[in-house]
Amino acid sequence: MLAFDRRDRFEPARGALRPWLLGIATNLVARHRHKEARRYRVLARLGPVPVVEGHENRVVTAATAQPYLAVALASLNGGERDVLLLLALGQLSYLEIAQALGISLGTVGSRLSRARAKIHALTDKETPHA
Template sequence: MTPGPGAVEDVIDAQLAAQAGRDPAVFSAVYDRHFRDIYRYIAGRLDVQAADDLAAETFLIALRKREKFDPKRGGLRPWLFGIATNLVARHRSKEARHYRALARVGAEPDADSHESRVVSAVSAQRLQPQLAKALMKLTRGERDVVLLMALGQLSHEEIAQSLGISYGTVGSRLSRARKKLRTELKDIEP
């Protein structure tokens, strides 16, 4: 049986991580392979300027801690998303204030912002204040799971690895989040 594309990527990531532990120059391949996904995830959670800074910081932390990466505990990609999620959490008060302000005044971000493009893809522009309000009703853990899935396009298993929680916890948080979001957005026409 031939391994699937995900399995091949995991092997390549494990090899890169092992080599990067011994040779920091190899880490540029890790950066080239994953920076774009990490950047998009952070930009979707915060804003483009924060994404520039936090994506770079994600890889600086990963470079410094590369010898601590253990492929037995999970893949390189979820490990990087876990670092990014922790950095976003440090900025979560800013994120929470931002969503509260959007929900309160119904202001729309700049049309050229990444956040605007993400929200537009998920829902019509007019739903943005309601979506922001609904996201604020989620716990931090629920919001992390939803946004890792929606913006990072991680699987349940990768989310579990990223956040250091069980696969079942991912499922239960996602289920609770979906129920809350449905309740909050039920009166809105598609």
């Protein structure tokens, strides 16, 4: 929709259509990631909020119930957060995540490993041990 609305800005003399469209998509994804990280930081400070059913709201519910989880999610870089959420919420396999993100299986594994390590490090500090 955005590309269609901006079609008058496309200049064929400057390059092909595909890179122009991918540039728009990349900017939209970057904006979304920035807003998502900011949302998790805010949730970590706010505490419980009303829950609305939905895919993304399962993360919000967990993050508000345990604010350190929101802090942990905000600490992840975009790639780590994408892999973790596709695995946890999307219930995708490593292969499906690799295909969805256009990355190798090894990259999926290493991003997930780093994400888990960061979350464990932060949650271990916050959770009381018996």
